[in-house]
Amino acid sequence: MEERKRQNYMTEGTIVIIDLDRFGEVVEERGWSEYSPNPATGLLTSLVEMFVRKWQGVVIYGLDEARGTEEVVIEIPLVEPEELRQDLESIKQELNSLGVGVTIVAVKGYVLGRPASDRREAYTATPFRRYALSILRRTKRRGGNQVVIA
Template sequence: MLTEGTIIIIDLDNFSEMIKQKGWSEWRPNDATALLTTLVHDLVNKWSAHVIWGLDEERGTEEVIIEIPLVEPSELKEDLEYIRRRLNEIGVGVSIVAIKDFVGVDRATQRRDAYKSTPGRRRALKLLKALKRRGGNAVLIVD
């Protein structure tokens, strides 16, 4: 059942370059992916959110799609900015998009389905790509 809510995509900027530069492993949690995993857990618990794709405690989280029913994107601005600031403190950029759209609670089993299975997720991905082309490391809220 679909209801109005917020779709959030969080993606570390220039991840491949960052791990090479810092000498981190991409196969196990590093400073950035471990921190993002913790911050996503905190956000999910605070807002009773649903992780659709990407939360990975075994390898660390590089990208994640979250849906929160009955919450406006603007209500999340402070928490999303906090995530960006915390990652910036360790020298990592992150792009975050939060848009209002219809959400469901169907967890994706494949990355492609996670991003393409609903019009709202496709729109959020398009906005994320545009944000990254402009340099990333920002939070975009679309009510």
């Protein structure tokens, strides 16, 4: 019984990674604070909170109300990535209205449904998270500011 509690129980779902594009440049250019919520990170924090509540997702890493959210990893059990497209596009449009680019990746895979202990675990704990991260990096190298459903 004790061994059973320690096992990882995975279910199918969607891994979502949201990352603001060229954020350091934008902060410097506009004179925003990096260490407290600014218009972009404050907006992303509230948008992620609403998104997670709506889809009953789990924030794996990155949601930070005290400093504002620059990047976030979310898992949503029993949901297909395509079902999220409209909401993810809406998040992108709202951030774009502030003049901030954002890259969003949603990948179908197995989800653990529990927060990561650190950034590394958040991005590498499962092959599906690593896959989502590789898509994110590739998309950002090509200019970013896209929603990618894989």
